[in-house]
Amino acid sequence: MLNPAVSPSDEPLDARRLQQFLCVAEYSGFSRAAERLHLSQQAISSSVAKLEAQLGVTLFDRTGRQVRLTAAGEALREGASVLLAAGQVLARQVRDAAATQRRPFVVAHTPAVTSEEVHGVLEPVRTGMPDVSVTAVQMFPRDLESAVLDGTVDLALRRGITVPATLAAAVIAYHPLRIAVARGHRFAGRPTVAIRDLHDERIVVWAPPGKSFYTDFILSTCRRAGFEPTLVVNRIQGTTPASAVLDYPDAVALVTAPPGAALGGAVEVIDLADPPLAPVQAVWLPHTRSAIRDLLTTGDNPGSSLPMPHE
Structure with a gap:
């Protein structure tokens, strides 16, 4: 929304004003932002006002107890964090170029x-x-x-x-999906398994649907094969994906590890027929x-x- 009281300018945005704007947005108020930045509230208000004048928009709705971002303010917040981060990266690259030992x-x-x-x-x-x-x-x-x-x-x-x-x-x-099973599972020893063969199996995942693209990818793969999978979330996080079946020996895990024995033979990784590509x-x-x-x-x-x- 254009503020008729100001005339926009094409001058580059000031990094310090952007940082102060982001602080006001984060704390939903000028006084808390001023405390956080160890500046006066008047200084913060003036900085934001100059930013609004430069852009020709109103960045905050100041009608309530807490200031709220306008649509223009939301757009600036989204872009400002990236712009400031890019500036920090550039500064680091310049220092690295002059350093005798690169990071x-x-x-x-x-x-x-x-x-x-x-x-x-x-x-x-x-x-x-x-x-x-x-x-x-x-x-x-x-x-x-x-x-x-x-x-x-x-x-x-x-x-x-x-x-x-x-x-x-x-x-x-892209990596082809395979299945990992514990030694002794009914699929162990098979050269290949089809996705549709998993319809009666519990499938170990690392996060619930909607919390992980990989889980959503597995869910979508099963649905395309014509069944709704039974998922169980692995209680051990951060380990090698093939290890997921060690605590769930009756279940399978969809992994991208190479086929064959894994984890000292405790797990077997089996090729999928017509494997989906992760x-x-x-x-x-x-x-x-x-x-x-x-x-x-x-x-x-x-x-x-x-x-x-x-x-």
């Missing part, structure tokens, strides 16, 4: 993408930029977005296809540049177990 490129991955799969996905960097140091860390899905935004992580890998509102993303690899999605901060990231996100990735489908 490692940090890649986070969810437990659904194993360390071995991360190593395969990183093949273009390992061969194309052998002098680059990369650190891979495992994180739960709920922590990935904030880690990318605050610069703790340079690139995140997850099983997903939807793009977070504040981040950029691309699918860079995507690996790379997530990063928009408005940033990275030669390392470009190697991973452009073209077919040899770390994929199968060629990238052409969409």
Whole structure:
């Protein structure tokens, strides 16, 4: 909504004013934001007023006890956090360019993408930029977005296809689904199993439907095969996916591990007939540049177990 009292300007947005605006939005008030930033309330109000004048919009509804973001304010909050984070990344890249020892490129991955799969996905960097140091860390899905935004992580890998509102993303690899069963399960020893054969099986997942793309992907795969699966959420989180059946020996788990014996023979991984392909999605901060990231996100990735489908 345009504020008729002000004339908008095309000048670049001031980072300090954006930080103060975000603080007011977070605490729903100027006084609490002033306390948090150790500034006077008048200074915060003046800063936000100048930002509104520059943009030609009203950012807050000030009619109630708590200030509330307008539609324009919501749009600014969503973009401001990304813009400020990109500025921090640029400052770090400039410092790194002048440093004698470069910081490692940090890649986070969810437990659904194993360390071995991360190593395969990183093949273009390992061969194309052998002098680059990369650190891979495992994180739960709920922590990935904030880690990318605050610069703790340079690139995140997850099983997903939807793009977070504040981040950029691309699918860079696919891995075929297989099933893991405990030794002694009725499927053990079979060369292959069809998805429809799982209709009477309990399927171990790592989060409830709606909380994990990987769970939703498994649920959708079963429904396309014509049945509603019986899901059980694994009580052990963060371990190798194939280990899920150790505590549920009568159940199966859908994994991307290679076929054959696993975990010292306690688990067997079996090929699925016509296997669905589980995507690996790379997530990063928009408005940033990275030669390392470009190697991973452009073209077919040899770390994929199968060629990238052409969409």
